[in-house]
Amino acid sequence: MDDIEAIKQLKARYFRFLDTKDWDGYRAVFTEDVLVDVTGSGGGVFRGLDLYMDYVLADVAPLKTVHHGHMPEITVTSATTATGIWSMEDWVVSPDGTEMNAQGHYFETYEKADGRWRIKEMYLTRLRLQRAGQTVWMSSSAERSRAQR
Structure with missing residues (x-):
């Protein structure tokens, strides 16, 4: 496989493991020193897999989610590194029944070690977020996209 x-x-497994709450599988898609930045969608910045997984298990695990990734733009930059941009959409239902639907992008870097690709950096951004009947248009995807050119 190329x-x-x-x-x-790898990214397909990321989405499947997240939505099916397979936390061991989900953890395996990242490098140990992963950097995850979800400030563009209202969250924080997490350096290191343990810190990120603590956040996921506390804040994301209780949610019902459906994530889709589309139209990948992947560039292999060396034998062991690559970058990618994914258009995304997610549906999230909180324990209290509040629903959220959003669209945006993942901006990522990947690292290959021991013959396996893993996510090394992940920036989740939003263009649109709809919650409780209100739609908010956000700029984090547009800003990062312009910066990536």
């Missing part, structure tokens, strides 16, 4: 296809499958 590297781009392997990265596509």
Whole structure:
């Protein structure tokens, strides 16, 4: 399998493990020193897999989620590094029944070690967020996209 296809499958596992709450599988898609920045969607910045997983298990695990990733733009930058941008949509239902639907982008870097690709940096951004009947248009995806050119 070529590297781009392997990265596509990595991201597919990311979405599936997140939505099915397979936390061991989810953890395995990241490097130990991962940097996750979800400030563009209202969250924080997490350096290191343990810190990020603490956040996921506390704040994301109780939610019902459906994530979709589309139209990957993947660039292999060396034998062991790559970058990617994914258009995304997610549906999230809180324990109290509040629903959220949003669209945006993931901006990522990948690292290959021991023959396996993993996510090294992940920035989740939003263009649109709809919650409780209100729609908010956000700029975090547009700002990061312009910066990536």
